[in-house]
Amino acid sequence: DAGITQSPRHKVTETGTPVTLRCHQTENHRYMYWYRQDPGHGLRLIHYSYGVKDTDKGEVSDGYSVSRSKTEDFLLTLESATSSQTSVYFCAISEGQGYYEQYFGPGTRLTVT
Amino acid sequence: GDSVTQMEGPVTLSEEAFLTINCTYTATGYPSLFWYVQYPGEGLQLLLKATKADDKGSNKGFEATYRKETTSFHLEKGSVQVSDSAVYFCALSSDSSASKIIFGSGTRLSIRP
Numbered sequence: 635d636a637g638i639t640q641s642p643r644h645k646v647t648e649t650g651t652p653v654t655l656r657c658h659q660t661e662n663h664r665y666m667y668w669y670r671q672d673p674g675h676g677l678r679l680i681h682y683s684y685g686v687k688d689t690d691k692g693e694v695s696d697g698y699s700v701s702r703s704k705t706e707d708f709l710l711t712l713e714s715a716t717s718s719q720t721s722v723y724f725c726a727i728s729e730g731q732g733y734y735e736q737y738f739g740p741g742t743r744l745t746v747t
Numbered sequence: 748g749d750s751v752t753q754m755e756g757p758v759t760l761s762e763e764a765f766l767t768i769n770c771t772y773t774a775t776g777y778p779s780l781f782w783y784v785q786y787p788g789e790g791l792q793l794l795l796k797a798t799k800a801d802d803k804g805s806n807k808g809f810e811a812t813y814r815k816e817t818t819s820f821h822l823e824k825g826s827v828q829v830s831d832s833a834v835y836f837c838a839l840s841s842d843s844s845a846s847k848i849i850f851g852s853g854t855r856l857s858i859r860p
Contacts (some may be wrong), residue, residue, distance in 0.1 A: 639817075
């Protein structure tokens with residue numbers, strides 16, 4: 635199994651509070667991704683990183699920011715959580731683009747009340 | 748833009764039945780195609796992939812053939828087991844999607860003993 639951990643695994647927070655989710659890898663892969671999974675929508679890309687300090691937006695980036703100061707860590711921040719951000723968040727990593735597979739973490743279930 | 752369409756679920760079959768989950772795609776260029784599987788409470792994991800037309804990906808008794816003429820990548824298995832119960836995602840990665848993978852909405856499969 636690819637060495638990917640996510641923390642926390644579960645979190646309940648109130649509307650308007652900031653939240654940071656952490657993804658940690660031990661594979662030294664260049665690419666890291668954050669997705670959210672919601673019923674009927676499959677996985678939607680929030681942000682991704684193609685190197686330290688190099689990030690770009692995905693299709694649902696509004697309300698989220700990311701940072702990658704080290705190869706192994708990719709942080710997702712909700713500056714002011716809203717109920718629409720209640721979801722399961724997955725981190726993924728890959729060695730490269732195109733035909734390279736992505737390896738997924740176990741997910742973080744976030745509930746915003 | 749690039750997209751993936753897969754059959755809606757849930758799909759319920761009896762053990763040892765034949766399985767087909769349809770997947771079609773829209774993409775420019777020559778995408779790589781994937782099937783990912785998600786077991787309950789876990790992240791996604793790669794089931795199989797194909798990187799060029801007429802390639803057949805296979806794993807754990809599952810198969811899918813890259814059909815460029817019909818822009819399809821249907822997943823098949825000759826005899827399903829209860830342990831195959833999961834959500835299955837068709838996905839593509841193309842030059843136009845950069846380092847991103849585009850996922851379908853997922854098909855939930857339940858196998859009755």
